[in-house]
Amino acid sequence: MKPDAIARRLAELREAGAKLRRRPASETLAALERVLDGWRDADSPWRRSLEAELPEASGFSAATVREGLARGLTSWSGAALRELVEREIGPAERLDAASTPLASGFDSTAVLLAGSIPMPSLLAMIAPLALRSPVLVKPASRDLLTPRLVARSLAETDAELGQCLGIVEFPGGDEACSGALLEADCIVATGSDATVAAVRARVRTPRRVVTYGHRCSVAALGAAATRGRALREAARRLALDVALWDQLGCLSPIAVYVAGGDPAAPDRAAEALADALAEAEARWPRGAVDAASAAAIAHERADAELRAAAGRRVALHASPGGTAWTVVREENAAPRPAPLHRFLRVHPVPDADALLSALRPLGAHLAAVAIEGFGAGAHPLARGLAELGASRICRAGNLQSPPLGWRHDGRGVLAPIARFADFETA
């Protein structure tokens, strides 16, 4: 795609957005509610197409895609979208011209997607439309499919709404095309810290720029979840959190911290997690892995093996005959390389305070923390985690199904891409 074609597309979208804004906001919102309800329906043609085609495009196994979408979309209903608008904007009518205080989306929003998980891409495209801001999206190189299917779902639900989503594809390093895309009035970029910093540096002011950079998630088990049935259940649920999207999302736990001071608890937890990941592999096989990731997994497995051989309290549990899953029982809470692709480390921490200290270096980059077995200590722990920077604390097993209204990075979904104005008449 050429820069002038992108500029033309942006102009067309601005016109389509102006047309959309002449309709009542509630009409657009109702159409988007139908779109989301359609995506929740496992039999909808869009959902079926995504389930059928995403595995080859992304490398995820078909079972993982199916399960990931089923769990991820469960709570993403039309009603949830309406609630989100109510919470962050107010009644939908507030977006109409006659209302006060004034709230609106931008005349156009550019959305730069990253990664290969469809859920965040879906929401990133829908959110500006809920504010009646037309969207020009640059898909992630690993997932060209989701934007196309979202465009189709919009067009089939509401033709005028469908005209408010455009897709532009060009290589990552194409500065001219990138410059044309960044002429949009609001820019939403997701990706590595370096990627989003580069986007921010290129944007001409004044423009609204909303970026989502590097994030990671972890889990923690309190004493009550470190033995018997409670441990097995927690491990089963955490294995699901790891297995879905092959641990490649910012909500995928990369480590499990075992608190409580029982020196055998991390051993038990590592064994239970290994069993659970083996079971998860049978149900939702791990997808394709590039050579560098496989090399990183092999390197870290050998590293754990050698540390164990040297007498350190380290244990390696690994899938036989391949790199499908790995659990390493660590001797302390120090962060170590995380090759992802279902590679989990289990760190001992004496108590909740030590857990917070261990997570402090990750704080600003912490997305979510799944906690189990802390009993009455759960609330003060959640408070401590939030103060560190986590924007979501949830139960094990729920990491991959965030509510539609989860305040990603603690900022909200719609508010960061909306314009508000207070009209003081007295």
Place this chain on the structure above:
Amino acid sequence: MRASRGAPDPARAELDAEILDWMREAEWREDEGRFERLALALFAFQFEHCAAYRSFCEGRGRAPGRVRSWRDVPPVPSGAFKELALRCFPAERTVVSFRTSGTATSARGALHLDTLELYEGSLLPSFRRHLLPDLPAGERVLLLVLAPPPEEAPDSSLTHMFAVAIRELGAPGSAFQVKAGELAADRVLRDLREAEASGTPVVLCGTAFAFVHLLDELERRGVRAALPSGSRLMETGGFKGRSRELSRAELYADLAEALGVPESRMLNQYGMTELGSQFYDSVLLQPGEPRRKLAPPWTRVAIVDPRNGAGVRVGETGAIVVVDLANTGSVLAIQTADVGRALRDGFEVLGREPGAEQRGCSIAADELLRANP
């Protein structure tokens, strides 16, 4: 650095002497039988003298006698040097410990040596053969090094390598050009101008990020150089957040434009603190042939399938495992975190950026700490 104490183990001394003899031979000859014999003998020695390595091998069911090929010697991961002292001699015999670069929050790997003879014995013939194949015997060249001097980086193996190169091959004026952690830009530019004026070919060596700093400095001052014919560049290492990041193709293209040295006279050196030997691009030794890394005869580079450790076929990619006879005091077989492509003779290094496109905004904790020390 201090002198080694006491006599080395006789078996080790014998192995060291044989390997040094090989390194000193004027002609490089591939000799599979000789490599196999020395690798297995060294494995047996290291198995006996490094307890952690012995346990590691036993865990994999490998031991001298049962291991019949260098390909079956269990490689230790390069990352293990960060926390385990993998050495086959008493700690008090250590004469130098080279350390990897690191950040405030990440541990630094260390290669402990009880002798520098093998390290230097390996580095010099490789440096000379690949970077200076046209240098007549007994002659010296102007070596300008974009790296800190030994007094500022006493535990850097790279600095030591350059110091040895200057000592053995450097003409008057050869010098380190990074001082107090900064590129000594005025000095470099003065030296380059003088070389240009006198027609003296320059060998410019250094870290990749130091070359980026040089480019930025030339750009800032609005100057370019046209280095005399015969000049050449050697860069090594990554950027590691020390400069803006460029692909190697971009770096070479920019350097060619800024310094007037053709890309065909620019080499990358692949090396790491944990290894006694280094691997260079073939372009000066075999001009006109495809660029690839060549290995000295006392090393083997295996590109293996990470899932099972089996060697891949020519043209395929896999994890890089190095078996290096120069590593007599530590462990000879190292499993790197790098990915390479196997070639008929030699190999390509493809880097270590796993699945960036697949991951989107997720990040591994260690990368996060590296990025935000």
